[in-house]
Amino acid sequence: MVKIRGTAGQGAQTRALDISRVSGLLGIVAGLAALCGWSVLPAYVIRHLWFISQVHPNAALGFILVGFSLRLARFDGVTPWVHNACKLFRISVGLLGLLSLANIWFHLNLGIDKFIVRDPTAVMPGSMPASAALCFYLLGCALVLLSAGRSLVCLNVSLLVTIVTTATLVAGSYSLLDPRAIPPYLTMPAITALILLILSLGVVSSNTHHTLMTVMTSDSVGGTMARRLLPASILIQIALGFLRLKGQEAGWFDPAMGLVLHVVATMLLLALFIWWNATALDRIADENGRIEHAVQDTQSALLEILGHVNNAAFAHDLKGNLTFFNAAAERLFGVTAADALRKNIDYVITPQSAETARSILSRRLIGGVRRPECLVLCTSAGEQECEVLTVMMCDHKGNPAGFFSLVSPLFAGPALAAGACDMVADPVSAA
Numbered sequence: 001m002v003k004i005r006g007t008a009g010q011g012a013q014t015r016a017l018d019i020s021r022v023s024g025l026l027g028i029v030a031g032l033a034a035l036c037g038w039s040v041l042p043a044y045v046i047r048h049l050w051f052i053s054q055v056h057p058n059a060a061l062g063f064i065l066v067g068f069s070l071r072l073a074r075f076d077g078v079t080p081w082v083h084n085a086c087k088l089f090r091i092s093v094g095l096l097g098l099l100s101l102a103n104i105w106f107h108l109n110l111g112i113d114k115f116i117v118r119d120p121t122a123v124m125p126g127s128m129p130a131s132a133a134l135c136f137y138l139l140g141c142a143l144v145l146l147s148a149g150r151s152l153v154c155l156n157v158s159l160l161v162t163i164v165t166t167a168t169l170v171a172g173s174y175s176l177l178d179p180r181a182i183p184p185y186l187t188m189p190a191i192t193a194l195i196l197l198i199l200s201l202g203v204v205s206s207n208t209h210h211t212l213m214t215v216m217t218s219d220s221v222g223g224t225m226a227r228r229l230l231p232a233s234i235l236i237q238i239a240l241g242f243l244r245l246k247g248q249e250a251g252w253f254d255p256a257m258g259l260v261l262h263v264v265a266t267m268l269l270l271a272l273f274i275w276w277n278a279t280a281l282d283r284i285a286d287e288n289g290r291i292e293h294a295v296q297d298t299q300s301a302l303l304e305i306l307g308h309v310n311n312a313a314f315a316h317d318l319k320g321n322l323t324f325f326n327a328a329a330e331r332l333f334g335v336t337a338a339d340a341l342r343k344n345i346d347y348v349i350t351p352q353s354a355e356t357a358r359s360i361l362s363r364r365l366i367g368g369v370r371r372p373e374c375l376v377l378c379t380s381a382g383e384q385e386c387e388v389l390t391v392m393m394c395d396h397k398g399n400p401a402g403f404f405s406l407v408s409p410l411f412a413g414p415a416l417a418a419g420a421c422d423m424v425a426d427p428v429s430a431a
Contacts, residue, residue, distance in 0.1 A: 019201070019202065019205040020070050020073065020202045020203070020205040020206040021070065021071055021202075022202075023067075023070060023198045023199055023201060023202030023205070024066070024067040024068070024069070024070030024071040024073075024199075024202055025067065025071065026067070026195070026198055026199075027063040027064065027066050027067030027070070027195060027198070027199050027202075028063070028064055028067035028068060028071070029067075030055070030060070030063050030195050031060040031061065031062070031063030031064035031067065032060075032064060033051070033052070033060075034051070034052050034055040034057070034059075034060035034063075035057060035060045035061065035064070037049060037051075037052035038052065038057045038060070050191075051191060054189035054190065054191045054192060055189065055191060055192055055195075056127075056128045056129070056132070056189075056192070058096060058100060058128045059128055059132055059136075059192050061096065062093060062096050062097070062136045062139075063195055063199070065089050065090075065092050065093045065096065066089075066093055066136075066139055066143070066199045066202075066203075067199070068085075068089050069086060069089040069090050069093065069143050070199070070202045070203065070206060072085060072086050072089070073086065073146070073206050086147065087147065089143075090140060090143035090144050090147060091140065091144065092140075093136055093139055093140035093143060094136075094137055094139075094140025094141055094143075094144065095140070096133075096136050096137075096140070097133045097134065097135070097136030097137025097138070097139070097140055098137050098140075100127065100128045100132075100133035100136070100137075101130065101133045101134060101137060103127060104127055104128075104130045104133060105130070129187055129188045129189070129192070131164060131168060131187065131188045132188050132192050132193075132196065134164070135161045135164055135165060135196045135200070136196075138157050138158075138160055138161045138164075139158070139161055139196075139199065139200065139203060141157055142154045142157040142158045142161070142200075142203050143203060145157065146203070146206060154203070155204060158200050158203040158204045159200075159204065161196065161197075161200035161203075162197060162200045162201060162204070165188075165193045165194075165196045165197035165200060166197060166234075168187075168188045168193040169190060169193050169194065169197065170238060170241070172188075172190050172193070173238075173242075174241065174242065174245055224281065224284065225277060225281055228277050228280075229273070229274070229277060232270070232273045233270065236266065236269050236270065236273070237266065240262055240265050240266055240269075241262070244258045244259075244261065244262045247261075306324075306326055307326045307327060308326075308327065309326065309328065310328055311328055311406050311407060311408055312326065312328040312329035312331070312332040312333070312406075312407040312408075313326045313328065313329060313404070313405065313406050313407070314326070314329050314340070314348070314404075314405055314407075315393065315402055315403065315404040315405070316344075316345045316402055316403055316405075317401070317402040318400060318401070318402055320344045320345040320346065321343075321344055321345075322340050322341050322343055322344065322345060322347075322348075323341065323402060324341075324404070325337040325340040325341060329407070331380075332377075332379050332380065332407065332409070333348055333377070333378065333379055333380060334379070334380025335347075335380075345357075347378070348377055348378055349375060349376075349377060349378070350375075350376045350377065350378055350383050352376055353375040353376045353377070356373065356375060357375060360373050360388075360390050361390065361403060371389070372387040372388060372389045372408070373387070373388055373389075373390070374386070374387055374388075374410070375388045377407065379409070384409055384410075385409075385410050386407050386408060386409045386410060387407070387408045387409075387410055388405050388406070388407050388408075389405065389406045389408075390403055390404070390405045391403070391404050391405075392404075
């Protein structure tokens with residue numbers, strides 16, 4: 001009758017898309033604020049506004065283009081104009097970065113730096129930083145690859161932008177202690193690097209079909225572990241690098257000894273954090289195990305009761321495979337439970353009622369009204385119209401796990417099985 005894909009990862013994909021849309025909104029707001037400042041405010045005012053003075057006008061335009069690309073990604077393919085708009089935004093991001101790189105590396109006078117603000121002042125540098133232009137070019141390539149369905153390549157390119165911007169922020173923070181810590185090719189205003197980092201994470205989050213974001217945003221034990229270990233692996237390295245520079249500046253140890261201490265401290269702290277995380281996950285797993293056992297006991301007791309009711313009752317999973325068949329169902333359909341549990345739900349529903357059954361299950365998945373529906377079933381007496389009350393079964397986390405149906409044959413007209421609604425009122429919890 002119906003084959004329904006599992007929805008266990010649907011919540012994880014929704015959270016990933018929320019991250020993408022929020023990062024896109026941030027890019028739009030930041031870009032518009034900077035562009036408005038450069039277009040309206042005089043130079044002496046801009047000098048005192050740190051945010052605007054640190055964002056090149058072309059970078060602000062790039063933020064807006066990437067932001068709209070992320071915001072419209074969910075509607076891409078819905079209507080032709082949205083698809084064309086997404087394509088235009090994504091190509092424009094790549095061209096902005098490519099033209100800026102050509103202007104910097106090949107010393108071309110393309111006029112790209114005066115595209116928005118025609119009279120550069122001492123406040124605004126003549127060109128966008130090369131590292132920022134490279135990031136915009138890579139983001140444009142990643143967005144185009146995302147549209148083309150090249151998810152793995154898109155993910156790798158987006159992560160390359162994440163690495164570049166993270167390295168820029170770390171080098172910029174270390175330069176406060178040692179100006180030699182930041183190489184010239186990583187020179188980029190901190191606010192520009194931060195927004196580019198957020199936008200690159202938004203592009204990564206848009207790629208919900210890839211395993212990386214599915215694991216990072218899932219409710220599983222693996223997702224919990226990943227969300228705990230990832231911040232620690234980043235913050236521990238940054239903190240230890242800061243302490244190493246501080247110690248070398250104070251003369252406590254030379255660079256060679258600082259490297260040894262850095263490596264040993266990293267090994268020790270990561271090992272301790274992994275041990276602590278494993279202990280916490282063991283407690284979570286034990287608690288989940290107790291909940292699952294309790295749910296299984298409840299389900300077993302409920303199925304034992306339903307096995308002796310007079311109405312035929314059967315259950316099936318999200319793929320349509322029968323998982324429960326009571327004695328009344330054996331009599332109605334003329335098949336033993338052992339044989340029925342090896343079959344699909346198509347076995348008991350006639351082809352003319354298949355579309356109606358799909359509609360019923362779809363309404364149950366989105367929380368529709370629970371009431372009996374008339375279906376034609378393949379009973380032992382031939383095709384017979386029955387009233388079927390279907391409810392959704394959920395696991396201990398509240399995710400859909402299958403469907404339970406209670407059958408009442410219609411012998412005396414459509415109003416006969418009105419009492420069936422009172423027998424099953426709420427979704428059944430299943431392990």
